[in-house]
Amino acid sequence: MPGKILVVDDEPAIRAMVRFALKQAEYTCSEAGDATEAQALVTADTPDLILLDWMLPGLSGIDYARRLRRERLTQNIPIIMLTARVDEEDKIRGLNTGADDFITKPFSPRELVARVKAVLRRMVPMAVDEVVVSEGLVLDPSTHKVLANDERLSLGPTEFRLLHFFMTHPERVYSRERVLDAVWGNNAYIDERTVDVHIRRLRKALTVSGYDRFIQTVRGVGYRFSGDA
Amino acid sequence: MPGKILVVDDEPAIRAMVRFALKQAEYTCSEAGDATEAQALVTADTPDLILLDWMLPGLSGIDYARRLRRERLTQNIPIIMLTARVDEEDKIRGLNTGADDFITKPFSPRELVARVKAVLRRMVPMAVDEVVVSEGLVLDPSTHKVLANDERLSLGPTEFRLLHFFMTHPERVYSRERVLDAVWGNNAYIDERTVDVHIRRLRKALTVSGYDRFIQTVRGVGYRFSGDA
DNA sequence: AGACACTATGACGATTTTGTGACGGGTGCA
DNA sequence: TGCACCCGTCACAAAATCGTCATAGTGTCT
Known part of the structure; x- marks a missing residue:
């Protein structure tokens, strides 16, 4: 089953939690603290899904999401946005990020995995076959x-x-x-x-x-x- | 979790129970006894989710759900159907109501809130306005x-x-x-x-x-x- | 060479999948 | 209310693909 997932968040605590939850569900995951790190990992080994924090040091999550969407190679990768509070969701929603879903912090591991599964099932078409x-x-x-x-x-x-x-x-x-x-x-x-x-x-x-x-x-x-x- | 929830049911007892449960979970809610009342509230202040009883005096819950789905302004609002018995679920499912979930009466406040949360979470941003x-x-x-x-x-x-x-x-x-x-x-x-x-x-x-x-x-x-x- | 076994190839009918026009129902608007 | 539009489904037409067969071709062994 598919599942390289890239987690982009500057808080180590969040990353640890996410990593644990994803491992539990048999996803492999890589981590980045900002957009630059993330981009390096993306080009090195394209993930199947990206968990992206809204607030990031440097290039914001929103801008990074937009950038990913624009590039041909990455525009099909589903993105789940992590937001700190619910009322941010509407704001982001109006900002043309190409996010496929949102998760509001704090969230449970269970919730996280459920959403990841849902998005992968919906966005990633058919099998993840290799060329x-x-x-x-x-x-x-x-x-x-x-x-x-x-x-x-x-x-x-x-x-x-x-x-x-x-x-x-x-x-x-x-x-x-x-x-x-x-x-x-x-x-x-x-x-x-x-x-x-x-x-x-x-x-x-x-x-x-x-x-x-x-x-x-x-x-x-x-x-x-x-x-x- | 902010969430304006509209409860549509003709039994006051149910409405009271639901209202209490939702308040507990910090949702704000409005109530209606039939589709006409509901529609007035919807246009006045669009809710984030609608709890809709299957059997309603006048326009039935099914028909009302269908109507909501067809209208551009309301078609993204998730709907949870309330049904009296389990075997009704399949029936409704086959009728192209646009229901996002079902709850069978009787239900506990806990179950109600859990389902509401789940459905709200599942809401996916439809408007990604980018050329x-x-x-x-x-x-x-x-x-x-x-x-x-x-x-x-x-x-x-x-x-x-x-x-x-x-x-x-x-x-x-x-x-x-x-x-x-x-x-x-x-x-x-x-x-x-x-x-x-x-x-x-x-x-x-x-x-x-x-x-x-x-x-x-x-x-x-x-x-x-x-x-x- | 001749017999035999296995494979290549073209044809054909049957089946499956897709294209297309039409219909009835529903909605919104004038 | 009548009109224009859009939708989901259906029935039928058209097309593509499939599996089998008959036959020709090729290799192998004695």
Whole structure:
């Protein structure tokens, strides 16, 4: 399950509490005391969610949130604002921060985790899959796009899953049965030959950019995805 | 926690109990015995949350909730429905009331306050008024206008929110379920295919200026907003 | 070479998914 | 009250994808 969370607050006590609560819920978290520190951590290892204190020394939480929203790389990261008092909430709300939620101090660990879960569930779409790359072949599950040498190629759902499976399990031969389990699901009543057909379709799609050679047939055993012939 | 809460119930005993419990938790509250009274109070001083009895003399709680949801000014106010018996809950749930939570009578003051707190906490800022731009497409939430190549195009409220969502979450694929959550709200009981229809309407609106290509359908998964084909 | 086993490929009908126009209901406004 | 608009749902059309089959092709072993 996903969960790198960045906590930005200048009060160590708060950070400690938050860290404890998040650990409890099996989230990993990193901490920063101000926007500068935070930015360093963000670029180093992009978090899945940011807990951001409203009042920060230096660049304020609001301004930092705006900045994050403007940058392409970070604009999809959900932000939860931490505010000291409730009446600040309305103020902030009117200030075009891109906050996805607010938590008012003081808050309980339970409350914190509940909100984090809610926001992650709502904002982070689908699975937090990683982009898979293999010698010029790029497969991105979150955008559902496949690029072969910067050239976009279109695959059907099954072909997409098939390629995804092979790209994440390269250099190894898989029997048709195993492929069926992995790509179609562990309990599909599908003829094994069907795998051949989809391999064929996938190959055809990859051929236009010369990547069909990546899919190799191992006679009597199955198929393998590999960079070398 | 400041919170103006409107209690709508025709039984004075219930109102008294609720009033007491809420005062205890430092909420201010106003009371109404039917929808007409309630509406007067709502327009006079918009509450932060409404406790609404299911059965009311005159306009029923369900109908009143629906009405509140439809009006722009009140559609963001969370509503907690009070029901007499548990099995009514499912019934109401299926009726597209916009209720955010349910409480079954009889209930303890403790439970009441807990639910009220929870719902208020869950309130997510809907208005993030920042102009969003994407390759000649300009969307301004504050004026509620959309420009495509300086050409004004008119969208319905839902289409507007849909476009806003996609423009602020580009590239990624979103399932119909996610889109419903994000655009219609987390607790709308709406058929998933409705998303298709609104996508269709949005596409038609964008077509005149050639921006319909931005909305791509990913078969078997959902939709994506992206500049490149 | 010939037989055999396995794989590649194109076609086809069936199924699933999406696009689209229409309808009825509801609301706000004149 | 009548009108204009917007919404959610439906039924049907259109399109994409799927799984299977028949057949051709390829490799392997004797």
